[in-house]
Amino acid sequence: HQDLPILVDGLAAFAEKAALELDPVLAAAALAFGFVYIHPFEDGNGRLHRYLIHHVLSQRGFNPQGLVFPVSAVILDKIEDYRKALETYSRRLLPHIRWQSTEGGNVTVLNETTDFYRYFDATPHAEFLFECVARTVDVDLPMETAFLRRYDHFRAQLLVMVDMPDRLIDLLFRFLHQNDGKLSKRARQREFAAFTDNEASQIEAIFASLNAG
The missing domain is CATH 1.10.10 (Arc Repressor Mutant, subunit A)
Known part of the structure; x- marks a missing residue:
């Protein structure tokens, strides 16, 4: 817990400066997956993680203003690939963390781990997010647009009748x-x-x- 303020401050500093010089998808992957590894809250980290992806893409003008870019739906549809992306780092990290369980069912970390979360390799996470973005653009958005167009035509013809x-x-x-x-x-x-x-x-x-x- 004592590392959280330092890590969260570092994440905020990254978002305000270094991330702005990166491709939007790379920035979103580094920020959002960095956040979920830090895991600053007892609940809601996953939802905030997905929000950060949307926020960064929107903030950087990746999608037209007012359009909700439905990449979360693709992420949830590819949940096994998502877990694999998370585990590419977390599994390698576990052997280097010394910890003991507490009475409340939590754990206490016994060694210094700050740098593990500050400097993680986000390559697999960025590759996964690029795949999700590509499917959103190439498949999901055209399908959703076609669905909405069909609905509009249906509504217009129905109201004539x-x-x-x-x-x-x-x-x-x-x-x-x-x-x-x-x-x-x-x-x-x-x-x-x-x-x-x-x-x-x-x-x-x-x-x-x-x-x-």
């Missing part, structure tokens, strides 16, 4: 998306009981036309 609140349009689109473009018997009897058979068929046809386009 019938007046409907956005909440119900959202629900209807999700139902059709999850059920191969068809409204189930249960959905017709419950959430969308107000639709006539003709309206339900027209709505399914509108959704099918999105895929045809």
